[in-house]
Amino acid sequence: MGSYVNEIHSKTIVIATQNKKKKEEILAIAGNIPGIIFRGTEDFPFIPVVEEDGRTFRDNAIKKATTLAKACNTWAMADDSGLEIRALNGRPGVLSNRYAGPGATDEANIQKVLSELYNFTEEKRAARFVCSIALVSPHELLFVVEDYCEGFIAKEPRGSGGFGYDPIFFVPYYNQTLAELSQFSTSVKNKISHRAKALQQFNERIIPLLRSR
Secondary structure, eight states, rough: OOOOOTTTEEEEEEEOOOHHHHHHHHHHTTTTTTEEEEGGGGOTTTTTOOOOSSSSSSHHHHHHHHHHHHTTSSEEEEEEEEEGGGGGTTTTTGGEEETTSSTTHHHHHHHHHHHHHHOOOOGGOOOEEEEEEEOSSSOOOOEEEEEEEEEEESSSOOSSSSTTTGGGEETTTTEEEHHHTTOOSSSHHHHSSSHHHHHHHHHHHHHHHHTOO
8 A cells, every 4th residue: 555645646736816925825724735736827827817706705716716727727726715894794895805996905905994994892893804715627616615714803903914904803812913913923823814724624625635536
């Protein structure tokens, strides 16, 4: 009988993101899975632009991964993630990356959220991050996983680590924002974040899949 690694069929997976920090986060958690060679979109010069027009994070993740898998003729993984705020009826949701308008910066998106929550007390600022990850072959959807990180929206940005809404996403257990938690080390964030937990599910699902193909 061969070793555990030898029993796994190797596979190239293209990561559907041009966000350097997001790619680094994905590779930090899933990059050491035996049998997988991860590649970035920079290795494929003619990737079509995908309009993220789905109603859910799941819809967008599947669409991005499917487009990339067909264009590259290999497996592709894509995540779609964002912030849902209870007092705003789930906004910004799937519009998280462009909440302040097309091409908006992280700072602009953060300021829009803070302005909309200006008169809300702490207990009414409950929020969660959502992350859906889809794995797709050129011919079929292989699986989708989704997970969450619960917290509150801080009154002002705190911390210099992370990206996106991390500076205003407060995690009560640690009494810090995600940006503060990842300011000097990503070890805690890479265990508790929505993407980290979704990637843990991804890791658990993909090993049996590689062994069966």
